[in-house]
Amino acid sequence: MSTRDFRQVDVFTTEALLGNPLAVVHGADGLSDDRMRAIARWTNLSETSFLLAPTDPAADYRLRIFTPAAELPFAGHPTLGSAHAWLEADGVPAGERVVQQCGVGLVELRRAEGRLAFAAPPLTQAPVTDAEIATVARALRIAPDDVVEARRLVNGPHFVGVRLRDAAAVLALQPDWSAFEGLEVGVVGLHEPGGESALEVRVFGPDLGFTEDPVTGSFNAAAAQWLTGAGTLPPSYVAAQGTAIGRRGRIHVDTDADGTIWVGGDTRTTVHGTLSL
Structure with a gap:
């Protein structure tokens, strides 16, 4: 039997049980891909992350991220939660900022106003086809005309970003889970x-x-680049997520003078123990 340090971190909240929980396995070097997938299925959280020694000398640590069904090259709440866990376990960054190595390359993190924030990774935008909008409308149980605008957003994960007329329309959604067709x-x-x-x-x-x-840092990063770039949102703002499912996630977006977008949130450890395998 082997043991590893384990944390469950609540991300994008100051209040226990109201953010997005992340399982973090420390010292994951030596775990096989299949073992990581099995642990992610077992935790049954939206993501489970694994901290490993970096292979890039510019990084402080390497991160692998799994949903219960797939590995992700990047995700926002695992980035913040894993950095929190690494620092809490006496991790010391080599430079002024924490540098994470993951599937999309190196991601920088900084601490501002007491919370961690990551630099939004490069975003690719593309139009959404009429057929995709029709699929999304069926999945969301709305009319295609209810979609104010839509964009394909890729920053590691592949999202279809959809803007509705207002926040109330977003909160009223009752999706058909069988109709997303892989989107x-x-x-x-x-x-x-x-x-x-x-x-x-x-x-x-x-x-x-x-x-x-519950709360999605990678999508919020993509949405910030999309909507601030279009002038729909100001360079700095706060977004809410998780409201419809009883969470209180708050995502803090700030844009530097050089155009770098930082996506931040509060983090707190709710479970700390040992994973025995």
Whole structure:
């Protein structure tokens, strides 16, 4: 039997049980791909991450990320939660910022206003076809005309980003889980100005092993690049996610003068123990 340090981190919240939980396995070198997949299926969270020694000398650690059904090259809440766990386990970055190595390459993290934030990775945008919009509309149980705009967004994960008329329309969705046809769909709607949050977000991925993700850093990074670039949202704002499923995720987006978008959130350890295999 082998043992490894294990943490479950609540991400994008200051309050226990109201963010997106992440399972983190420390010292995962030596675990096979099949073993990692089995652990991810067992935790049954939207993602489980594995901390390993880096193979790139510029990185502080290497990260592999699994859903219950697939490995991801990048994901936001595992990036923040894993950095939190690595630092809490006495990890010391070589430079001013934490540098994570993962499937999309190197991702930088910084701490600002007491919370971790990652630099949004490069984003590829493409038009969404009429057939894809029709599929998304069926899956969301809305009319195609309810879609204000849509974009294909790729930053490691592949999303279809959909904007509805407002936040209330996003919160009212009751999806048909059987109708997504392999698409991972992120839906956004603007809140009225002056509130705590500028944007309401929901992300659905039933074919990736989860139905609705509580809070999704990678999609929020993509949505920030898409919507701030289009002038729909200001350079800095707060988004809400998880509301419809009883969570209170808050995603803090900030844009530097050089155009770098930082996606941040609060993190806290809720479980710390030993994984025995």
